[in-house]
Amino acid sequence: MLYPSPKRTEIYSLPYPIESPDMNYFARLVCTYCGATYAKNEIHNVCRQQHCRLPLFALYDIPHQLSRNVLTSRPKNMWRYREMLPIEGDKNIVSLGEGFTPLIHANRLGMKLGMSRLSIKDESVNPTGSFKARGLAMAISKAKELGVTKCAIPTAGNAGGAMSAYCAKAGIEAYVFMPADTPEVFKRKCEYFGAHVTLVNGLITDCGKILQERKNTEGWFDVSTLKEPYRVEGKKTMGYEIAEQMNWELPDVIVYPTGGGTGLIGMWKAFEEMEQLGWITSRRPRMISVQAEGCAPIVKAFEQGKEFSEHVEHAHTVASGLRVPKAIGDFLILRVIRESHGLAMTVTDDELMDGVKEIAQSEGIFAAPEGGATWAALKKLHERKLVMPDERIVLCNTGSGYKYIEAIK
Numbered sequence: 001m002l003y004p005s006p007k008r009t010e011i012y013s014l015p016y017p018i019e020s021p022d023m024n025y026f027a028r029l030v031c032t033y034c035g036a037t038y039a040k041n042e043i044h045n046v047c048r049q050q051h052c053r054l055p056l057f058a059l060y061d062i063p064h065q066l067s068r069n070v071l072t073s074r075p076k077n078m079w080r081y082r083e084m085l086p087i088e089g090d091k092n093i094v095s096l097g098e099g100f101t102p103l104i105h106a107n108r109l110g111m112k113l114g115m116s117r118l119s120i121k122d123e124s125v126n127p128t129g130s131f132k133a134r135g136l137a138m139a140i141s142k143a144k145e146l147g148v149t150k151c152a153i154p155t156a157g158n159a160g161g162a163m164s165a166y167c168a169k170a171g172i173e174a175y176v177f178m179p180a181d182t183p184e185v186f187k188r189k190c191e192y193f194g195a196h197v198t199l200v201n202g203l204i205t206d207c208g209k210i211l212q213e214r215k216n217t218e219g220w221f222d223v224s225t226l227k228e229p230y231r232v233e234g235k236k237t238m239g240y241e242i243a244e245q246m247n248w249e250l251p252d253v254i255v256y257p258t259g260g261g262t263g264l265i266g267m268w269k270a271f272e273e274m275e276q277l278g279w280i281t282s283r284r285p286r287m288i289s290v291q292a293e294g295c296a297p298i299v300k301a302f303e304q305g306k307e308f309s310e311h312v313e314h315a316h317t318v319a320s321g322l323r324v325p326k327a328i329g330d331f332l333i334l335r336v337i338r339e340s341h342g343l344a345m346t347v348t349d350d351e352l353m354d355g356v357k358e359i360a361q362s363e364g365i366f367a368a369p370e371g372g373a374t375w376a377a378l379k380k381l382h383e384r385k386l387v388m389p390d391e392r393i394v395l396c397n398t399g400s401g402y403k404y405i406e407a408i409k
């Protein structure tokens with residue numbers, strides 16, 4: 001076993017709520033940039049308008065406010081928010097028990113900064129050891145529903161592992177493209193799940209290019225972050241869970257390690273949806289986007305007041321999930337940060353690895369380097385008095401540290 005699965009104590013034979021089979025409010029797809037709409041239940045990637053080609057969002061027609069009480073009897077995984085998920089038939093749900101990860105009160109860590117209301121959303125306990133499981137469970141379920149037989153993905157490691165696992169479970173062929181310098185464990189894991197793995201001399205964006213060139217002739221469905229509309233629907237459930245676990249009052253601050261930005265964008269989408277459902281008020285957290293010094297396109301664009309980011313040359317960081325030189329959803333990430341009155345900031349690789357150690361020693365959580373980055377960032381925010389000691393703060397530990405062992409000293 002490559003990582004522990006401490007959450008597997010329940011039997012997930014029915015990942016969806018049984019009182020209302022197939023119930024969902026999914027209505028259509030809409031372009032996040034130009035507003036063009038598309039029918040649901042056709043295969044789509046990005047917007048087809050010639051000068052657009054930007055991400056699509058799933059939109060829901062909420063017929064009436066929904067009582068939060070419907071949730072009480074439902075299984076503790078991400079499918080409990082069934083009405084607001086885009087799968088039409090329960091029979092198409094491909095689940096390994098992802099989601100409803102613990103929100104852990106980080107009292108010992110918080111004490112270091114005099115903060116008594118610090119928590120860690122611990123995504124390391126998801127199937128395949130990272131929060132990529134949420135997005136890929138949703139994307140592969142939808143791909144299965146739409147009759148897709150081959151899926152392809154560019155990856156820094158975790159997304160490929162998650163896609164390979166869900167494809168194995170769904171009986172879909174998996175094609176994974178990863179940088180040649182990705183730690184061996186990620187590659188072998190994909191291969192064990194039966195995926196075809198191609199190593200690329202370059203970065204994740206180069207992997208994406210190769211996939212683009214070959215996908216039509218090979219008949220692959222492209223599952224790249226935000227180049228298909230459903231991974232973000234899986235990741236948004238993190239936002240639903242944080243609200244539910246905090247008794248429907250959102251925190252003051254959420255600190256998120258940002259690569260492609262799907263989780264940050266997804267949580268913000270979840271907050272809007274929950275307000276429409278009548279589950280929360282219009283109060284929102286400040287969203288803090290953390291990037292590594294060696295690859296910080298969002299931080300640069302944020303500081304320069306730009307709408308889009310620029311491609312980063314020679315991107316490097318041990319936190320491979322953050323090594324995204326140019327994100328297709330950059331303008332969405334920047335929108336969320338600004339709307340929320342948050343900010344974007346960098347930490348160095350040394351700082352984020354120290355963060356991993358401190359989280360481990362204070363909280364007993366073995367975080368991924370990306371998770372370590374959130375604590376490193378919080379210390380700086382505290383120093384600069386950009387957060388107050390009495391605020392409710394959530395750090396997102398997006399994955400498990402085990403897979404990075406060979407990359408860290």
Ligand SMILES: *Cc1c(COP(=O)(O)O)cnc(C)c1O
Nearest residue numbers: 259260261262263321370398399
């Ligand atoms: C992919 C990944 C990230 C970045 O997530 P995005 O939603 O793409 O910004 C952060 N941490 C880990 C462990 C990841 O695998």
